[in-house]
Amino acid sequence: MVVELISVGTEILLGNIVNTNAAYLAEKCAALGLSCYYQDVVGDNEERLCETIRTALSRADILLISGGLGPTQDDLTKEAAAKVLGKPLVLHERSKAAIQEYFSARGLEITDNNWKQAMVPEGSIVLDNPNGTAPGMIIEKDGKYVVLMPGPPGELMPMFEASVIPYLGRLQDAVIFSQTVKICGVGESKAETMVKDLIDAQTNPTIATYAKTGEVHLRVTARGADEKEARKLVKPVVKELKGRFESHVYTTEDAVTLEKAVVDLLLANKLTVSTVESCTGGLLAARLINVPGVSEVFKAGYITYSNKAKRRLLGIKKNLLLKHGAVSREIAEAMAIGASVLSKADVTVSVTGIAGPDGGTPEKPVGLVYIGCYVCGNLTVKECRFQGSRAKIRESAVSSALALMRECILKYYSEMTFGNKEK
Amino acid sequence: MVVELISVGTEILLGNIVNTNAAYLAEKCAALGLSCYYQDVVGDNEERLCETIRTALSRADILLISGGLGPTQDDLTKEAAAKVLGKPLVLHERSKAAIQEYFSARGLEITDNNWKQAMVPEGSIVLDNPNGTAPGMIIEKDGKYVVLMPGPPGELMPMFEASVIPYLGRLQDAVIFSQTVKICGVGESKAETMVKDLIDAQTNPTIATYAKTGEVHLRVTARGADEKEARKLVKPVVKELKGRFESHVYTTEDAVTLEKAVVDLLLANKLTVSTVESCTGGLLAARLINVPGVSEVFKAGYITYSNKAKRRLLGIKKNLLLKHGAVSREIAEAMAIGASVLSKADVTVSVTGIAGPDGGTPEKPVGLVYIGCYVCGNLTVKECRFQGSRAKIRESAVSSALALMRECILKYYSEMTFGNKEK
Numbered sequence: 065m066v067v068e069l070i071s072v073g074t075e076i077l078l079g080n081i082v083n084t085n086a087a088y089l090a091e092k093c094a095a096l097g098l099s100c101y102y103q104d105v106v107g108d109n110e111e112r113l114c115e116t117i118r119t120a121l122s123r124a125d126i127l128l129i130s131g132g133l134g135p136t137q138d139d140l141t142k143e144a145a146a147k148v149l150g151k152p153l154v155l156h157e158r159s160k161a162a163i164q165e166y167f168s169a170r171g172l173e174i175t176d177n178n179w180k181q182a183m184v185p186e187g188s189i190v191l192d193n194p195n196g197t198a199p200g201m202i203i204e205k206d207g208k209y210v211v212l213m214p215g216p217p218g219e220l221m222p223m224f225e226a227s228v229i230p231y232l233g234r235l236q237d238a239v240i241f242s243q244t245v246k247i248c249g250v251g252e253s254k255a256e257t258m259v260k261d262l263i264d265a266q267t268n269p270t271i272a273t274y275a276k277t278g279e280v281h282l283r284v285t286a287r288g289a290d291e292k293e294a295r296k297l298v299k300p301v302v303k304e305l306k307g308r309f310e311s312h313v314y315t316t317e318d319a320v321t322l323e324k325a326v327v328d329l330l331l332a333n334k335l336t337v338s339t340v341e342s343c344t345g346g347l348l349a350a351r352l353i354n355v356p357g358v359s360e361v362f363k364a365g366y367i368t369y370s371n372k373a374k375r376r377l378l379g380i381k382k383n384l385l386l387k388h389g390a391v392s393r394e395i396a397e398a399m400a401i402g403a404s405v406l407s408k409a410d411v412t413v414s415v416t417g418i419a420g421p422d423g424g425t426p427e428k429p430v431g432l433v434y435i436g437c438y439v440c441g442n443l444t445v446k447e448c449r450f451q452g453s454r455a456k457i458r459e460s461a462v463s464s465a466l467a468l469m470r471e472c473i474l475k476y477y478s479e480m481t482f483g484n485k486e487k
Numbered sequence: 488m489v490v491e492l493i494s495v496g497t498e499i500l501l502g503n504i505v506n507t508n509a510a511y512l513a514e515k516c517a518a519l520g521l522s523c524y525y526q527d528v529v530g531d532n533e534e535r536l537c538e539t540i541r542t543a544l545s546r547a548d549i550l551l552i553s554g555g556l557g558p559t560q561d562d563l564t565k566e567a568a569a570k571v572l573g574k575p576l577v578l579h580e581r582s583k584a585a586i587q588e589y590f591s592a593r594g595l596e597i598t599d600n601n602w603k604q605a606m607v608p609e610g611s612i613v614l615d616n617p618n619g620t621a622p623g624m625i626i627e628k629d630g631k632y633v634v635l636m637p638g639p640p641g642e643l644m645p646m647f648e649a650s651v652i653p654y655l656g657r658l659q660d661a662v663i664f665s666q667t668v669k670i671c672g673v674g675e676s677k678a679e680t681m682v683k684d685l686i687d688a689q690t691n692p693t694i695a696t697y698a699k700t701g702e703v704h705l706r707v708t709a710r711g712a713d714e715k716e717a718r719k720l721v722k723p724v725v726k727e728l729k730g731r732f733e734s735h736v737y738t739t740e741d742a743v744t745l746e747k748a749v750v751d752l753l754l755a756n757k758l759t760v761s762t763v764e765s766c767t768g769g770l771l772a773a774r775l776i777n778v779p780g781v782s783e784v785f786k787a788g789y790i791t792y793s794n795k796a797k798r799r800l801l802g803i804k805k806n807l808l809l810k811h812g813a814v815s816r817e818i819a820e821a822m823a824i825g826a827s828v829l830s831k832a833d834v835t836v837s838v839t840g841i842a843g844p845d846g847g848t849p850e851k852p853v854g855l856v857y858i859g860c861y862v863c864g865n866l867t868v869k870e871c872r873f874q875g876s877r878a879k880i881r882e883s884a885v886s887s888a889l890a891l892m893r894e895c896i897l898k899y900y901s902e903m904t905f906g907n908k909e910k
């Protein structure tokens with residue numbers, strides 16, 4: 065089936081907000097096996113809204129419309145959809161009660177315009193909104209489905225997952241199941257080359273590659289008569305990918321990020337960690353600290369942006385800085401060792417580099433970054449050359465540091481095991 | 488004039504990337520005084536691309552089309568535009584030479600498909616692309632203008648600013664001038680209330696409010712016969728806004744961010760700074776370090792996420808942590824003082840809070856954050872209550888810490904001046 069996304073809101077047309085809802089819904093629809101050929105953005109204007117809905121109905125089976133369900137005069141999405149579909153608006157008692165309850169619980173007064181949110185096109189399936197006052201709606205007509213959802217992502221996303229995905233799943237004669245194999249430490253083009261034969265030969269399941277900063281995600285999607293059949297089709301392909309990418313696969317679970325995989329590895333091995341950053345200035349620590357539960361393993365983070373801080377806090381010798389420069393293999397080493405002495409952590413990661421836009425030379429260009437990783441007495445330093453803006457280079461350095469941490473910890477334990485076997 | 492944005496790319500339809508180009512172009516168009524009623528996203532499919540261009544031409548004067556100008560078979564934007572506008576593709580010698588040079592400079596071999604990028608619709612104005620191989624194009628026909636730009640933001644943005652904005656400026660019979668008054672330390676709804684009378688009465692110039700995390704931007708836009716006239720209309724309104732928001736206005740320059748304003752204030756007063764973070768875990772330091780030139784003032788950053796790190800690195804007493812808890816006014820104070828002793832910086836900022844999703848209690852709910860700011864012996868602690876996700880709460884805490892730093896530094900100097908006058 066074909067889906068079309070319509071985002072409603074003058075604030076998107078003015079560039080006041082980035083349309084993250086569209087990216088979210090598009091990714092979910094792809095995972096559901098729905099084809100999407102168009103996304104539209106239109107303002108809070110009834111005539112243009114009606115035209116957009118009419119056009120979308122002429123070329124898609126399912127319309128996902130977000131935004132414009134609020135209580136004000138400007139919110140016209142429901143009115144426009146009702147008009148195009150020829151369904152009058154009627155009062156929905158459960159929504160009226162929910163609005164009453166929402167306001168009472170917060171001790172707020174209900175203004176008259178709030179009741180507008182309890183009106184729905186006749187025959188709608190009403191979707192509860194536990195995070196706001198605007199309910200969602202699904203309206204069916206002539207084999208087409210129009211889904212209306214509130215615009216705020218904190219209301220749209222939970223509603224889509226709780227109510228819309230199960231509904232759309234039932235519409236399809238086949239069940240879609242997908243699993244993502246997440247890889248780090250392998251470049252995008254290399255990863256694509258390594259799976260090209262599988263992609264070229266694919267029918268069901270299909271493999272799609274998604275390049276993220278410092279990572280590649282391979283999504284395997286199968287269509288089956290039921291979930292069991294679809295899962296069965298996905299399984300051998302995931303196994304094949306795991307075999308090809310070996311230890312570069314850090315998870316096959318949607319909810320696991322690279323930083324979570326690293327924190328889980330630290331927790332599993334009872335290792336503590338500290339970070340010492342120059343060009344990334346705290347971004348690496350911030351990403352690790354974004355993982356709930358990290359307090360068990362995170363000892364301390366140091367931001368030594370200036371040479372003075374590198375000398376004073378980490379005890380790096382002035383001569384070493386003068387001889388090699390702050391962005392060098394030697395300083396990345398000295399930073400990791402200095403931080404490990406200071407924090408007594410089992411694992412220490414250091415980052416020093418030239419994020420630009422200035423500061424590059426022919427020998428040490430913008431984008432040159434050294435990452436040091438110290439694991440229980442073993443030190444590894446990696447030289448990286450990144451491209452892009454200052455922000456992009458810093459982000460790439462953080463992802464590479466996480467990948468290097470993972471690699472060094474795994475290597476340490478595999479060598480330890482190997483060493484034991486040798487004896 | 489009316490503009491319509493068309494973003495081309497299957498990766499947007501699949502939700503692989505967020506369409507930040509559309510938000511960027513939309514904001515720029517609004518500032519240029521162009522009206523935008525629709526944004527479209529379409530994949531790399533010639534038929535659908537042609538249909539989208541035809542529809543957009545029927546309802547807009549200017550089409551800004553981004554993406555699909557690459558060298559592969561999949562890149563079809565130029566071909567589709569040429570077809571709809573009835574202009575054959577011809578070889579553009581300067582672009583051919585630029586492609587040759589781009590590859591030679593990088594020691595790369597040119598494959599045949601790269602020459603496709605030197606073909607342009609007959610009569611096009613060709614826009615140089617110093618950041619890539621795909622040139623941009625402006626094609627005029629029957630009083631309509633079609634602008635083609637490459638999709639990567641690092642290529643699109645510089646091209647739009649260097650070549651497209653001046654061109655669009657010349658098309659308009661009136662000149663648009665806008666200036667943004669950026670405010671921190673005042674909530675969105677309070678800021679809106681404070682300018683409601685101006686907004687209600689506005690015709691030319693107009694005032695638009697943009698809520699950013701921890702900040703509000705007020706954009707004043709005027710239309711005049713020439714730039715001088717437009718500037719003259721903007722000036723008194725900016726002055727009025729500055730009068731109403733006083734020291735909360737941190738800049739009226741587009742290029743100045745809140746972190747840059749803070750770094751500039753530190754530089755101007757020859758003050759050094761250090762940060763000490765718990766729940767923000769390095770994000771505050773990372774934002775300051777995003778400002779080029781910060782190395783002059785940034786002494787060191789400490790990330791003391793665990794209580795142990797707060798005790799060991801900063802010398803905070805165990806009893807103090809037990810008595811008040813890590814998220815408290817007292818610990819924010821102790822962190823700021825500890826970091827100031829350790830780093831000997833003039834200004835020290837501390838952040839401790841509960842970012843969630845877990846860890847909240849009725850007395851100390853998720854979103855409770857204490858920010859400490861120490862300026863040359865004067866200590867201020869602010870209690871904040873933020874809402875939203877873990878990421879949102881951390882981002883709000885960082886913006887508020889920057890605003891508090893600015894406020895405390897300004898206060899310190901105004902009191903010093905006042906004190907001198909008294910004598």
